[in-house]
Amino acid sequence: MQYHIEGMDCASCVRKIETALARMPGVSDIQLNFATEKLELSLAPDSDTQYRDIEKTIKRLGFGISATTDQANAADNDSDNQLNTQQQRWWQTKKGKQVIGLGVLMSVAYTLALIFPDYGTWVFAIAVIVGVFPFARKSVVLAMTGSPFSIEMLMSIAAIGALIIGEAEEAAAVVFLFSVGELLESVAADRARAGIRALASLVPKTAILLDAQGRQHTVPVGSLQVDDLVLIRPGDKVSADGVIVQGNSSLDDSPVTGESIPVAKAIGNTVFAGSINVDGALQVRVQKTAADNTIARIINLVEQAQASKAPTARFIENFSRYYTPAVMAIAALVILVPTLAMGGEWSTWLYRGFALLLIACPCALVLSTPAAIASGLAVGTRRGLLIKGGSALETMGRVNVVAFDKTGTLTEGKPRVTDVIAFTQKRPDQEYIGYENQSKLLAIFASVESASSHPLAKAIIDHAKAAQISIPVASKAYATAGKAVHATVDERPLAIGSPVYATEKSLLSMDQQADIEVLQKAGKTVSVLFDEQSDEVLGLIALRDELRDDAKEGVAQLKAMGVRSVMLTGDNHLTAQALAHHLNIEWEAELLPEDKLRSLNEMKDNSKIAMIGDGINDAPALATADVGIAMGGGTDVAIETADIALLKNRVTDVAHLIALSRATMANIHQNVVFALGLKAVFLITTLLGITGLWIAVIADTGATVLVTLNALRLLRFKGAQPLNALSKTK
Incomplete structure (x- = not known):
């Protein structure tokens, strides 16, 4: 079942709903995404719980809910609901109307208090009762559904307690300021969700x-x-x-x-x-x-990414579950110890204890990480960096080794045929069994490769078609992973393999090896065509895949950031060496997929590894690395396996990723300091009697708004500095 939830202001709202639903019989697999406001859950068909019970529970918690019937409708309804939410001005929302109503009520109370000073306290008391009632009712529902330590409960206790000890005017201010804070949080949350709405609006209707x-x-x-x-x-x-x-x-x-x-x-x-x-x-x-389509896939992946919690977020969320009860216990001690042990005045220490309850609200702390992660994911998506979760974004900043596949990653992935060399050999009966010209040889190469989806195979076939060469039909085609492709052409069992494979089978003469070496030193990839029945080499074909324009810049940026780069390729040593020398990068060559896994596992012992590739053969390595990154033009398998996809196919985006991750983690640390530091300051001033209830509310609301605004600063992230800027900095 899928629902659209309205009215969530921070990550703690998610926990309240999840806790309430988890207590309902037959409800399982609860996934609530704060950023997209989408709720997904499973309801057992034989359960006593009905869909109406789910809707009723969420409405009792104070949130709006609308059901969707299937995945397609869910996407449409999400977009429509979010767009409707965006079109509403703050004063048109439920919380906006509540703030306006309380503002009017407070104004009337102050006016009547001035005109009838003897009745001022009663007027403010009425304002408190009217204003606190919705929060008190919600706090009771939350307590009954498994969330007793809610901010609504803390605020209700503080406001009603202040009213009991005769601080009616300040209690009214607490209720009003708390409502303003809730509205500000709602506006900030809606601002943070703008990224998904923007994506959904890209495709015409x-x-x-x-x-x-x-x-x-x-x-x-x-x-x-x-x-x-x-x-x-x-x-x-x-x-x-x-x-x-x-x-x-x-x-x-x-x-x-x-x-x-x-x-x-x-x-x-x-x-x-x-x-x-x-x-x-x-x-x-x-x-x-x-x-x-591409936009729908991006939206889906971004939603999944925002729904997944980063390790830091999970830690802070777990910490907050103990933090709130602990502070409530401290507030109780603040009230009881000075009065019972030191003879303090009950009214004074009750007042300070109630103020402490408001300061205890964990909203800013809980919001500190997901707000920054959501902004980081949004700015990444805007730059063409599709990051599939907070965990990948967080880990990327700790990466100190980046392993690159060569073809399609450091290179364009569009190899072109440069040389076709035919060998002719004679049998004892003097009949030629080789191919005496390049056109015939190219036709046979294309025929054997016709069943392969490898980029080199496609380049050979395209080259033959461009030359208007007729390609014979091949049969019995199959592949030896990482080594050769096989097919029968004109009733001859043929194979195309790497020079290493041909050498292992002792097929190459000294002259042929010399020809291959000359081609490889020029940075070309060579394939060998041979007859599997007679073990005779029929010819060579050489291809070259040019480096991406920004490959050298991207590797240099990583080096400037203190990140080591390594090229892992299945190509031959000479070709790999030629490219690596140009890029100034470490390299390993002639690697099978399992060899890449071995190399990555060895590096993972002492380092955090990011692996970048684009092919099906890269999928295992992408899954093994701490962070797997796929080029956006690569195969669907590689993109689905990877944690991050680079939609712009730029090597320099790897440095942008690391810079974005580091900026996001710095933002999270700042938010935690803001959230805890501000509360610590007002905790001390409250205990010393310097600040009171209304300041405590401002401290809580201020911390939440400050954390949100600081997280939104990430939306102005510009990326890693280019090399010329880095050199000037040094």
Whole structure:
């Protein structure tokens, strides 16, 4: 079951709801996301608890609730509800109306107190009773549902206690200021949720569907199906993920990837829902439905990330469970010890004890970490850094070794054929069994590779097609993981393998090894074609994958930040050495997937490791590392396995990630100091009788607002400094 919850101001609200629901029979798997206001739970079909009981319980706790029927509706309703919440001004909300009402009541009380001073206390007493009633009722419900140490309970006890000891005017001020604080927290929380609303609004609501006759129909985006044809006019937002089948244009992908410069795209290029078509009209073949497009996946991953708790957040949340009862016990001692043991006045120490109860509110402390984490995740998403949880964001700042895969990570992942070398050999009967020219050899290479999805295989096939070479049909294709691909072509069992594999099988002559070495020293990757029946080498093909433009800058930035970089590749030693020398990076070559795991596990003994890759073969290593990072253009398996995805495919974004994590953790530490430090100061001043109840409320509210505003500062995060700035700093 899924619900949309309204009225949560801080992370402690989540705990109140979860605690209440956990006590209900048949309710399990409770997941409540403060940032997205989404509640998911399981309800046993034979349970005495009904869905109406769930809704009733949450409403009794003082929160709004609306049910959704399925995942698709949930997404739509979440977006609509959040947009409605955004459109409401603060004075239109329930808490805003309560503050205005209490403000009017307080004004009337002060006015009547001036006109009828003898009745002033009674007027303020009425204001206290009217104002505290909603909070007192909520505190009773919370106590009955498993949350006795709520801020509502603390405030109600303090306000009613102050009224009993004759401090009616100050009790009224406490109720009013507390209501103002609740409103400020609500406004701040809504500001923090703006990121999800912004994402949800990127995709247009309607699309222009082209039918078989080319006629245009305006339809809801949610109705689009795979293979539908849609028209994207100049200035329109792209309505679906798809591929261009007609037209060319420049597209602004910044809403999706964060890339600020429009990208020229033509027939065959992929487009993303939410991108903006700058100049030309496009016809796009839909590849993903609205529920599965890039924006929807980003929203889903961000929601999951915000729902997951960072280790620091879990620690503080557990700490707060003991903190509040402990402070309540101290407040009781403050009241009892001076009066019973030292003869102090009851009214004085009751007053100070009640003030201490208000200072004990843990809202600011509980909010200190999730507010910063939510801001960090939001700014990361805006920069094209899709971080799947607070734990990954927190761990990234402690990383001191970054391991890079080569192909598609440090390089463009678009290898191109540079050399095709055919070998000819003769049998004793003098018949040629090799391939006497490059075209025939290239055709056989492409045929054997036709069943492979490896980037090198695709490059070979594309090169053959571009040369308009006819590719023979292969059969019995299979692969030896990390070593070779095999197929039968023209009834000959052939294989394409690495030079290492060919050497292991003793296939290469001295001259052939020399040819390979020359190519590898030029930074090229070489594959060997051989006949598995006769063990004769038929030819070589060489490819080169150019380094990304920002690869050298990215590695240098990491070094400047004190982070060690290592390249782990399955490519040969000579090619790896040539690239590593250019990047000034450590390297290990000729690694199988299991070798990468071994290397990572060895490094993990003394370091925090981040692994960056883009292929299916990188998925185990991404899962093994402390933080797995996938290039956004990589395979779905790599992206799903990784903790973080770099949507802009930039190596420099790794340094941005580490800088963002460090800034977030610094922000959390500041928030904890603010939350505890402010309370400590007013704790002392309250015990000394310098400050009273209304100051205690301001201290609590002020700490919460201060923590929230400090967390929102992260939204202005600019990223890691470029190298020229770092050198100037030094």
